[in-house]
Amino acid sequence: MRGQMFIVTAVFLVGLIFVVQQILFQYESVDPRTGFQYNEFGAVASLRDAVNATLANSTDCDNLAANMDVLKSFIDYRSASAGFTEELKYSIDCASFWNNPPSLPPLNATIRFLGSNIDSTSNFIFYKGS
Numbered sequence: 608m609r610g611q612m613f614i615v616t617a618v619f620l621v622g623l624i625f626v627v628q629q630i631l632f633q634y635e636s637v638d639p640r641t642g643f644q645y646n647e648f649g650a651v652a653s654l655r656d657a658v659n660a661t662l663a664n665s666t667d668c669d670n671l672a673a674n675m676d677v678l679k680s681f682i683d684y685r686s687a688s689a690g691f692t693e694e695l696k697y698s699i700d701c702a703s704f705w706n707n708p709p710s711l712p713p714l715n716a717t718i719r720f721l722g723s724n725i726d727s728t729s730n731f732i733f734y735k736g737s
Contacts, residue, residue: 647720647727650693654682655731658697658716662733668701671714675699691722704735 661678665671679695686693697716704713712732719728 647722647725650691650720651718651727651729654693654695654718655716655729658695658714658718658731659733662714662735665735668699668704668713671704672699675714691720691725694719694721707734 657678658675661674662671665674675697679697682693682695695716695718697714700711700713700715703711706713712734714733714735716731716733717728718731719726
């Protein structure tokens, strides 16, 4: 008799926990797609970080120009297939390649993001540093 009551009680408690869990899930549900939505801020910040890394990993001004051309080509290719447009325009000042703030920066970049109902332009300056 004890064994039967233990099994009945265990089944009842598991069922109760399951029902309460299902009720609580109605109030707190996570849409797994929301973490992967691409928004304007994320796109611009990602591209800004890519430009900064490109400058940091360039050994000289000619290498920077070649690397920026590759990055621009990649951005043009990616944005053509993503449903939005990112434009990267930049200018390189080789005489300022090793400058630190407040001197002239070696790289000026303008990032324009065009999406549904969004047209945002951001200007950045980048320094190689020492």
